[in-house]
Amino acid sequence: MKKILLIEDDVVLRENTSELLELSNYNVINAPNGKKGVELAQKALPDIIVCDIMMPELDGYGVLEALTKNDTTKHIPFIFLSAKTERKDVRKGMDLGADDYITKPFSEEELISAIESRLAKASILKDLREKHEEDEEEIRNLNDLKNFFDDNGKIFNFSRDKLIYKEGNNSNYIFLINKGLVKCHKLDEQGKELTTALFKEDDLFGYTSFTQNLAYQESATAVKDTELVGLSKQELTNVLHSNHKVTLELIQLLTEDLAGVKNQLLQMAYSSVNKKTATTILQFAEKLNRKPKDIIRISRNDLASVAGIATETLIRTMSNFKKQGIIEIEGRNIRILDLEKLQEIC
Numbered sequence: 001m002k003k004i005l006l007i008e009d010d011v012v013l014r015e016n017t018s019e020l021l022e023l024s025n026y027n028v029i030n031a032p033n034g035k036k037g038v039e040l041a042q043k044a045l046p047d048i049i050v051c052d053i054m055m056p057e058l059d060g061y062g063v064l065e066a067l068t069k070n071d072t073t074k075h076i077p078f079i080f081l082s083a084k085t086e087r088k089d090v091r092k093g094m095d096l097g098a099d100d101y102i103t104k105p106f107s108e109e110e111l112i113s114a115i116e117s118r119l120a121k122a123s124i125l126k127d128l129r130e131k132h133e134e135d136e137e138e139i140r141n142l143n144d145l146k147n148f149f150d151d152n153g154k155i156f157n158f159s160r161d162k163l164i165y166k167e168g169n170n171s172n173y174i175f176l177i178n179k180g181l182v183k184c185h186k187l188d189e190q191g192k193e194l195t196t197a198l199f200k201e202d203d204l205f206g207y208t209s210f211t212q213n214l215a216y217q218e219s220a221t222a223v224k225d226t227e228l229v230g231l232s233k234q235e236l237t238n239v240l241h242s243n244h245k246v247t248l249e250l251i252q253l254l255t256e257d258l259a260g261v262k263n264q265l266l267q268m269a270y271s272s273v274n275k276k277t278a279t280t281i282l283q284f285a286e287k288l289n290r291k292p293k294d295i296i297r298i299s300r301n302d303l304a305s306v307a308g309i310a311t312e313t314l315i316r317t318m319s320n321f322k323k324q325g326i327i328e329i330e331g332r333n334i335r336i337l338d339l340e341k342l343q344e345i346c
Contacts, residue, residue, distance in 0.1 A: 002119060003027045005046035007037035007063060008081065009055040013104075017050075017081075017111070024112055034058030038066045041073050048119055050111075053082035064096050075126070077118040081106075094157050125151060142249045146202065148239060149176040153229035158222040167219045171208040173230035177201050180226025181287055184218045185305060195305040198223075200287040206230075207250075223302060224288075273309055277317040278345035280307040281327065281334065296334045 004026045008014040011032075018028045029044055031037035035057040041049060049067070053060035060080055067073040078097070083104040094101065099118045102110060128147055153176065158164055164175070167186060175182075177199055184197045184205065196218055199205045208214040240246065283306065284298050300318075304311040318334075321327045326342050328335040336342055 001025060001027045002048070003029065003044065003046040004115070005029045005031065005037065005041055005044065005049045005051075007031040007034060007049065007051040007055070007060070009033055009052060020108055020111070021115075024108075026115075034060065034063040037063050041067055041076065042070060045072060046076060048077045048079065048115055048122070050079045050081050050115070053080055061092065061096060064098060068097050075122070077122045079114055079118060094155060097155070141246060142204075145239070145246050145250070146176055146204075149229045149231050152235065153231045156228040156230055158226045158228070160222055160224045160226075162222050164220040164222060164226075164228070165206070165216050167217065168215050171206065171214060171216045171233060173206060173232060174204060174236050175206045175228045175230050177203050177205070178227040178229055180228075181223040182220055182226060182228075183223050183302060183306070184220050186218045193301075193305045194308065195302065198283065198287045198306065204250075208233075223298065273313055273317050274320075274345050276307040276309055277303075277314055277321070278342050281318075281336065282342060282346065285336065293336055293339070296336075297332050298334070299332060 004021055006014060006018055006021070006028055008017065008030075009032055014030055014032070018030055021028045029040055029046060031040050034051075034055045037049075037051060038058065040046075041063075049063075051060045051063055058066075060082065064078055064080075067076065067078070077099045079100045079102060080098050081102050081104065099121070100114045102114055128151060154173075155178075156164075156175070158180075164182065165171075179201055181201075182199045182203075182205060183195050184199070185193050185195045187193055197205070206216070206220065208217060240250065280303055281296070284296055284303065285294075288296060288298075300311050300315055304314040307314060309317075318327065318329060321342075322329050324338075324341070326336070326338045326345075328337055
């Protein structure tokens, strides 16, 4: 039976939530404030912690900071429970290292689902940590490197259309996408945005020079709600210095990225508008991990930016595709109706 530490100063809510969790076959330990919660966490070592934010003596942020500094408690999954819904509070909690954030009032399904998913992830990460402790072999490939990101990186969350970093910012982090979609983009001499790359779940991005203190050479924006794991450039450099095999794989990845950008530029220069539009729709369908006939929800500006054509031109071309029965359009939503015909245009 999994052990949950519930830290909540509201007596009624604490008792009700505790009862709900016990009925779901969890062993629940209760703490009435943050200070007592830290003591119980270090003593009982629960499998997961659910903690209110606004509490006397020590608030939820203080609890999380205290536990992450302790080697015995720093890996315990931590879920914030609070009535505070302001984005800055959500971001602060996640930046401190919380695994999830549930707002009051919440349903039983929301709470249990969050706990089960975080326990599952913690179990997987624990297995990986134990495997790494037992196995002293080097990081041999990109999959091992991505596991290293998961184990040692910092979680960042960005809502749709939020800027992740701007061209010219210090390149402090290299990112792995846990979920979501990211576009990298630059402005040309006329101030028109050019999308240089799209990155989907499990992709790495944000790398510049590993030997020089270069700024980011382009901007990056979340195309939809996105969760990233960031590893500092210095940490990654240390890994690459001692793991030459993964260095070679990363070089290959960089080479493929450059080839992809080159092909995109060639397409923008020489392809017809129809081909650019069709190729871009298929590109987004692939990057969003959709089945061909699933709905693609993407802004026309993003489509036009990747295709390298004016938004008005893209809209006219898509309207023609719609008339031909190739795609279906409803608001921001696009559905591919005739995949073969769309592929023939490419």
